[in-house]
Amino acid sequence: xxxxxxxxxxxxxxxxxxxxxxxxxxxxxxxxxxxxxxxxxxxxxxxxxxxxxxxxxxxxxxxxxxxxxxxxxxxxxxxxxxxxxxxxxxxxxxxxxxxxxxxxxxxxxxxxxxxxxxxxxxxxxxxxxxxxxxxxxxxxxxxxxxxxxxxxxxxxxxxxxxxxxxxxxxxxxxxxxxxxxxxxxxxxxxxxxxxxxxxxxxxxxxxxxxxxxxxxxxxxxxxxxxxxxxxxxxxxxxxxxxxxxxxxxxxxxxxxxxxxxxxxxxxxxxxxxxxxxxxxxxxxxxxxxxxxxxxxxxxxxxxxxxxxxxxxxxxxxxxxxxxxxxxxxxxxxxxxxxxxxxxxxxxxxxxxxxxxxxxxxxxxxxxxxxxxxxxxxxx
Numbered sequence: 001x002x003x004x005x006x007x008x009x010x011x012x013x014x015x016x017x018x019x020x021x022x023x024x025x026x027x028x029x030x031x032x033x034x035x036x037x038x039x040x041x042x043x044x045x046x047x048x049x050x051x052x053x054x055x056x057x058x059x060x061x062x063x064x065x066x067x068x069x070x071x072x073x074x075x076x077x078x079x080x081x082x083x084x085x086x087x088x089x090x091x092x093x094x095x096x097x098x099x100x101x102x103x104x105x106x107x108x109x110x111x112x113x114x115x116x117x118x119x120x121x122x123x124x125x126x127x128x129x130x131x132x133x134x135x136x137x138x139x140x141x142x143x144x145x146x147x148x149x150x151x152x153x154x155x156x157x158x159x160x161x162x163x164x165x166x167x168x169x170x171x172x173x174x175x176x177x178x179x180x181x182x183x184x185x186x187x188x189x190x191x192x193x194x195x196x197x198x199x200x201x202x203x204x205x206x207x208x209x210x211x212x213x214x215x216x217x218x219x220x221x222x223x224x225x226x227x228x229x230x231x232x233x234x235x236x237x238x239x240x241x242x243x244x245x246x247x248x249x250x251x252x253x254x255x256x257x258x259x260x261x262x263x264x265x266x267x268x269x270x271x272x273x274x275x276x277x278x279x280x281x282x283x284x285x286x287x288x289x290x291x292x293x294x295x296x297x298x299x300x301x302x303x304x305x306x307x308x309x310x311x312x313x314x315x316x317x318x319x320x321x322x323x324x325x326x327x328x329x330x331x332x333x334x335x336x337x338x339x340x341x342x343x344x345x346x347x348x349x350x351x352x353x354x355x356x357x358x359x360x361x362x363x364x365x366x367x368x369x370x371x372x373x374x375x376x377x378x379x
Contacts, residue, residue, distance in 0.1 A: 037060050110206035127143060158185070161180065244262040309340040
């Protein structure tokens with residue numbers, strides 16, 4: 001009888017052992033676990049590295065934790081796919097222009113006019129040519145008088161530095177190291193226009209610090225084009241320092257200019273001190289963005305030159321930042337190695353003036369660049 005029981009016992013033990021060797025057949029295991037048991041230290045460490053939780057009761061990857069991890073992975077993959085699709089769409093879309101970005105926006109930044117009396121330049125150098133500003137008020141401007149030669153001449157609207165809305169003594173020639181009058185352009189035969197802008201001098205309007213002033217510059221150019229001795233197809237825009245920044249913002253909004261010459265501009269308007277741009281405005285990122293030329297460079301349709309002297313003092317770091325961002329052939333960067341922020345005005349004027357005054361349309365490409373890093377051509 002003993003011999004008959006022994007084989008039966010062995011068979012029963014084998015069946016029990018075989019059942020225990022496959023816990024995945026256990027409904028409780030299947031409900032609690034994902035995958036086979038974690039049987040080695042290496043498997044356990046790898047599961048934890050992968051972010052899974054070990055179920056202590058069954059020594060396996062916990063099913064609920066695994067399912068939650070899979071939901072997170074799927075959610076991340078979906079979000080990444082949306083970000084990638086949006087990035088591809090942005091890369092294919094044309095850059096937004098400053099004009100489009102400004103559409104419908106009303107600035108909350110303004111300040112009362114300076115109250116500085118209007119200057120009185122010699123009549124042989126400049127006469128009044130007031131214009132209707134963008135807000136509907138007449139704004140004073142001064143222009144080179146008619147040469148009385150029966151010709152239509154190239155002309156340039158020039159925006160001064162500092163408080164660019166206000167004019168003081170803009171005609172007195174300074175030394176080559178700092179000729180704020182840009183007299184070399186006038187002496188070369190260009191008709192020059194110096195406009196006041198909103199909030200300048202005794203205007204009853206308010207300064208908007210690089211915003212509405214852009215519209216006034218366009219209005220001034222339209223007035224200049226109506227003078228009988230000005231060629232409306234050869235009207236240029238130039239400016240220095242804050243005037244250079246305004247000139248660049250104006251170029252980025254289009255207009256009638258044959259070319260724009262921006263000397264010593266900054267890339268972002270909040271780089272200016274409090275007296276030139278209110279620090280309180282920094283709280284609104286859109287107020288900053290719509291006044292910062294670096295944001296709108298690649299939608300520029302007007303031939304534009306970013307120019308700065310390479311010697312200190314100057315804004316060459318800002319010009320570098322903008323030139324690194326340029327991806328359009330409409331913008332050329334010109335560095336003048338033996339000039340600084342102030343002496344560059346005369347250096348550029350002596351080269352630029354004669355060429356603009358005598359150039360026909362099609363001959364405006366008067367500066368050279370290599371990889372947008374050109375040097376001013378000298379005689």
